[in-house]
Amino acid sequence: MANLTLHDVRKRFDDVHVIHGVDLEVRDGEFVVFVGPSGCGKSTLLRMICGLEATTSGDIHIDGRRVNDLPAAQRGLAMVFQSYALYPHMTVRQNMAFGLENIGTPRNEIDARIGEAARMLRLDQLLTRRPTQLSGGQRQRVAIGRAIVREPKIFLFDEPLSNLDAELRVSMRAELAQLHRRLEATMIYVTHDQVEAMTMADKIVVLQSGRVEQVGPPLELYNSPANRFVAGFIGSPRMNFLPARVVTATQDATLLELEDIGPVTAPPRAGLRSGDQLTLGIRPEHLEIVPGGTGATVQAVEQLGGLSYVRLSPHDIVAQIHGQTRLAPGDAVSLRMAPDLVHLFDAEGIALPAALLIAA
Amino acid sequence: MADATEASAVPARGMSRAAIFVAATRGRHGADWTDWASYVYLVFGTLLMFVPVAWLALSSLKTQAGLDQMPPTVLPYEPARAALPGRPGEFPLFRVTKGDHAGQELAEVRRIGLQAQMVDPAAPAAVIRVPVSDREPVMRLHAAWDNYSAVVSRFDFLLYFWNSLFITVVATVITLLFNAMAAFALSKYNFRGRGTVFALILATLMVPPTIILVPNYLIASQLGLVNSLWGVIWPGVATPTGVFLLRQYMLTIPDELLDAARMDNASEWRLFWRIMLPLSAPALAVLAIFSVMWRWNEFLWPLVVLSRSENFTLQLALNSFQGELTTSWNLLLAMTVLTLLPITLIFLVLQRHITQGIASAGVK
Numbered sequence: 001m002a003n004l005t006l007h008d009v010r011k012r013f014d015d016v017h018v019i020h021g022v023d024l025e026v027r028d029g030e031f032v033v034f035v036g037p038s039g040c041g042k043s044t045l046l047r048m049i050c051g052l053e054a055t056t057s058g059d060i061h062i063d064g065r066r067v068n069d070l071p072a073a074q075r076g077l078a079m080v081f082q083s084y085a086l087y088p089h090m091t092v093r094q095n096m097a098f099g100l101e102n103i104g105t106p107r108n109e110i111d112a113r114i115g116e117a118a119r120m121l122r123l124d125q126l127l128t129r130r131p132t133q134l135s136g137g138q139r140q141r142v143a144i145g146r147a148i149v150r151e152p153k154i155f156l157f158d159e160p161l162s163n164l165d166a167e168l169r170v171s172m173r174a175e176l177a178q179l180h181r182r183l184e185a186t187m188i189y190v191t192h193d194q195v196e197a198m199t200m201a202d203k204i205v206v207l208q209s210g211r212v213e214q215v216g217p218p219l220e221l222y223n224s225p226a227n228r229f230v231a232g233f234i235g236s237p238r239m240n241f242l243p244a245r246v247v248t249a250t251q252d253a254t255l256l257e258l259e260d261i262g263p264v265t266a267p268p269r270a271g272l273r274s275g276d277q278l279t280l281g282i283r284p285e286h287l288e289i290v291p292g293g294t295g296a297t298v299q300a301v302e303q304l305g306g307l308s309y310v311r312l313s314p315h316d317i318v319a320q321i322h323g324q325t326r327l328a329p330g331d332a333v334s335l336r337m338a339p340d341l342v343h344l345f346d347a348e349g350i351a352l353p354a355a356l357l358i359a360a
Numbered sequence: 361m362a363d364a365t366e367a368s369a370v371p372a373r374g375m376s377r378a379a380i381f382v383a384a385t386r387g388r389h390g391a392d393w394t395d396w397a398s399y400v401y402l403v404f405g406t407l408l409m410f411v412p413v414a415w416l417a418l419s420s421l422k423t424q425a426g427l428d429q430m431p432p433t434v435l436p437y438e439p440a441r442a443a444l445p446g447r448p449g450e451f452p453l454f455r456v457t458k459g460d461h462a463g464q465e466l467a468e469v470r471r472i473g474l475q476a477q478m479v480d481p482a483a484p485a486a487v488i489r490v491p492v493s494d495r496e497p498v499m500r501l502h503a504a505w506d507n508y509s510a511v512v513s514r515f516d517f518l519l520y521f522w523n524s525l526f527i528t529v530v531a532t533v534i535t536l537l538f539n540a541m542a543a544f545a546l547s548k549y550n551f552r553g554r555g556t557v558f559a560l561i562l563a564t565l566m567v568p569p570t571i572i573l574v575p576n577y578l579i580a581s582q583l584g585l586v587n588s589l590w591g592v593i594w595p596g597v598a599t600p601t602g603v604f605l606l607r608q609y610m611l612t613i614p615d616e617l618l619d620a621a622r623m624d625n626a627s628e629w630r631l632f633w634r635i636m637l638p639l640s641a642p643a644l645a646v647l648a649i650f651s652v653m654w655r656w657n658e659f660l661w662p663l664v665v666l667s668r669s670e671n672f673t674l675q676l677a678l679n680s681f682q683g684e685l686t687t688s689w690n691l692l693l694a695m696t697v698l699t700l701l702p703i704t705l706i707f708l709v710l711q712r713h714i715t716q717g718i719a720s721a722g723v724k
């Protein structure tokens with residue numbers, strides 16, 4: 001159980017900067033998820049925290065102690081690897097015991113901890129098997145068990161579910177969340193899957209190209225993304241982005257002209273002037289389709305029973321409809337969006353916050 | 361051999377897999393000419409390999425007289441002898457070729473000049489005179505196992521065997537350990553000059569051992585290793601082949617395993633001992649086999665380093681047998697067979713690993 005602080009942490013491989021000054025605070029007992037596209041540096045950041053990768057500059061503190069120069073073994077962390085990294089020549093029991101043997105834990109203590117972890121993870125029957133004799137889900141649980149018996153300060157997970165099939169992934173997700181509640185441990189979890197991030201995290205850290213784009217609870221990221229990247233990354237299907245031009249901007253409302261679609265009213269934003277080029281973001285589930293009218297044409301309809309996705313032109317817009325729909329490809333429709341569910345981004349992709357203007 | 365892999369499916373339910381493998385042909389209907397060619401080639405190769413060994417094994421069972429015989433025989437024969445009632449000892453048997461007794465087998469009791477006094481074992485009372493030129497010796501099959509007992513009892517065979525065994529086992533263990541350590545460093549650590557070091561190690565493969573024989577000897581003598589079994593062992597423990605073979609294998613062991621072990625508080629040595637070595641077992645087995653073969657058959661270096669006969673290995677002892685004025689070929693051959701046996705046994709037991717190893721390492 002511990003907290004973790006990163007201060008201006010940077011990483012450079014020769015001339016390639018992979019982490020550009022990350023500041024982060026993880027509180028005791030928090031479940032933090034690093035999420036981002038592949039190559040964003042999230043795994044590197046995790047490996048820097050656990051000490052497998054050296055830090056070029058900046059400070060890493062665990063429980064107030066600077067650990068930059070401590071080797072991985074002495075930081076008191078445990079990691080679950082993407083490939084599980086179970087020792088293939090050892091049984092499940094030996095796999096779990098290895099770390100404890102290395103620090104000279106007494107035999108009966110090792111047995112007690114393994115017994116407890118095995119019960120918790122339903123591995124009792126498998127202790128004498130070798131990793132090759134286990135299914136993917138079982139291996140996953142052994143890898144977690146190996147971390148648990150160490151009683152680490154912080155659990156680190158490096159894309160642990162990416163090798164499992166979809167069904168198993170859902171159940172392991174629930175199991176991990178449950179485990180977090182039961183152990184009340186600090187956990188840092190790396191994934192490229194925003195669904196995993198949304199469902200498990202207390203706090204999500206969105207990374208792109210070695211920079212933190214936004215940190216916050218899942219719904220905060222969903223409801224008020226700080227920029228276009230976070231808005232596009234969080235939520236599935238992803239947010240629609242439409243080029244827009246400011247027609248008039250007043251105290252009460254912003255009137256926008258959407259390219260190829262038509263006018264739309266958005267809440268007021270500060271500092272807008274007539275003629276400004278913006279991007280309007282609207283989530284598929286917030287887009288209302290009205291049959292008839294003008295503005296968009298149905299390209300394709302995906303009926304999933306409980307909900308339907310409608311693909312529209314122009315701009316390859318996706319709308320999500322609750323229930324089923326009678327819309328068919330070729331239908332002309334008009335689009336409606338509730339003004340307070342609209343996100344606006346400036347030319348750099350930074351979100352224009354509504355609240356600021358109201359305060360002003 | 362290639363035919364087997366390209367073999368058309370032989371419709372033979374119930375036939376064992378080995379039989380299907382052997383009977384596989386390239387031609388769909390009957391044998392293609394390539395089948396004939398490969399069979400001829402394979403049979404030729406088999407004969408080329410096995411005839412000398414079989415010849416050696418058979419000859420090692422011949423007496424010195426049997427070896428000297430012209431024309432040579434395939435199977436070990438010796439002159440037949442018979443006991444005669446009323447006379448002590450055994451007497452050589454001859455078949456008479458001419459005269460009254462032609463076709464009979466008689467025992468020679470005495471020879472005077474060109475006349476032999478012979479006796480029919482069935483009627484031992486009557487002495488028959490036969491000219492020496494009118495008879496030929498009767499040969500019978502006889503395995504001279506006493507060649508082997510003579511080798512073991514008359515020479516220090518057990519001492520030479522022990523020397524060879526000691527060098528082979530100890531050198532193999534040290535070779536495995538040192539080569540695995542070098543391979544571990546070269547495959548799993550990033551350090552400046554790693555590529556250069558590896559290239560240099562491989563480059564030593566291109567230097568023929570005879571070229572560095574003299575410098576090696578000078579170093580060994582400076583270190584006081586001459587005339588000691590350790591003098592044979594130490595200079596050869598670092599083998600470029602072994603380092604290469606193990607490194608290539610260790611590259612396939614995922615780094616995440618090492619990271620996991622590091623997170624598990626394992627020291628670098630423990631990482632090597634508990635994770636790397638067990639996981640490299642297949643490659644280590646191959647290298648062990650190679651090392652045993654190299655060390656057991658090694659000749660030139662021990663010949664240079666070991667000059668006192670109590671330190672001789674089997675190979676040196678064999679060589680010294682031949683150097684004497686009279687070569688006891690029957691004993692030499694028996695000892696050669698004894699020398700071949702251990703390596704043959706190893707081959708039999710580890711055959712699968714050897715072929716696998718040769719295939720995977722791409723070395724001789």
